[in-house]
Amino acid sequence: GQQLNQSPQSMFIQEGEDVSMNCTSSSIFNTWLWYKQDPGEGPVLLIALYKAGELTSNGRLTAQFGITRKDSFLNISASIPSDVGIYFCAGGTSYGKLTFGQGTILTVHP
Amino acid sequence: EAQVTQNPRYLITVTGKKLTVTCSQNMNHEYMSWYRQDPGLGLRQIYYSMNVEVTDKGDVPEGYKVSRKEKRNFPLILESPSPNQTSLYFCASSTGQGGGYEQFFGPGTRLTVL
Numbered sequence: 001g002q003q004l005n006q007s008p009q010s011m012f013i014q015e016g017e018d019v020s021m022n023c024t025s026s027s028i029f030n031t032w033l034w035y036k037q038d039p040g041e042g043p044v045l046l047i048a049l050y051k052a053g054e055l056t057s058n059g060r061l062t063a064q065f066g067i068t069r070k071d072s073f074l075n076i077s078a079s080i081p082s083d084v085g086i087y088f089c090a091g092g093t094s095y096g097k098l099t100f101g102q103g104t105i106l107t108v109h110p
Numbered sequence: 111e112a113q114v115t116q117n118p119r120y121l122i123t124v125t126g127k128k129l130t131v132t133c134s135q136n137m138n139h140e141y142m143s144w145y146r147q148d149p150g151l152g153l154r155q156i157y158y159s160m161n162v163e164v165t166d167k168g169d170v171p172e173g174y175k176v177s178r179k180e181k182r183n184f185p186l187i188l189e190s191p192s193p194n195q196t197s198l199y200f201c202a203s204s205t206g207q208g209g210g211y212e213q214f215f216g217p218g219t220r221l222t223v224l
Contacts (some may be wrong), residue, residue, distance in 0.1 A: 004152075006152070030209065031208075031209055031211050033211055033212070040217075040218075041217060041218070042114075042200050042202070042215030042216050042217055042218055043153070043200070043215050044215070045212055045213065045214075048208075048211065048212050050208065088152055088153065090153075090211070092209050092210075092211040095160065095209050095210060096141055096143065096158045096160055096166070096206075096209065096210040096211075097155065097158070097168065098143070098155055098210075098211055098213070099155070099169070100145075100152040100153040100154070101152050102150055102151060102152045103152050
């Protein structure tokens with residue numbers, strides 16, 4: 001199946017710092033999404049992107065759908081302790097088929 | 111409260127003993143899906159369903175069965191579980207609009223096969 005390469009695998013940052021993570025693929029995706037998973041819970045949708053080149057914000061989060069449709073990035077500004085968790089990118093191709101990246105583990109030190 | 115529920119939340123079983131993990135959603139969603147999560151591999155799609163009686167394979171369907179007889183329920187069946195199916199399983203649902211990608215996830219079921 002298709003694969004997404006997500007980086008970095010983990011990040012250790014200080015509270016207040018900005019964070020950037022990205023996903024790349026050799027395949028084209030119609031949709032890019034970013035999910036966050038808190039410990040012991042299921043993933044929660046953060047941002048969905050449907051058009052190549054689209055830049056979308058959700059509070060302190062900003063994500064972009066790469067112009068080639070093969071990549072996406074997520075930025076978090078002014079991190080806070082509750083940003084801790086695992087962030088997943090996901091790419092959609094045909095209806096209902098969703099491929100996830102390996103995840104980025106984010107740790108925020110107060 | 112809008113939610114996706116899974117049962118059981120934790121299960122330890124032995125190789126070859128058939129088991130079913132139930133999934134139910136109360137949002138009248140047309141689309142439902144099952145994933146497994148393993149360290150370093152992210153979430154991998156097992157099966158998905160676009161509507162009642164319509165199911166399709168995801169990326170890792172081997173060893174699993176599903177059925178969608180009612181809109182709200184989407185059980186995952188392991189006919190003969192093996193140790194390599196030890197994993198964290200998530201059910202998800204979506205309205206289906208825009209491709210079904212904006213999914214609500216359940217709390218997960220941690221399965222151990224001895």
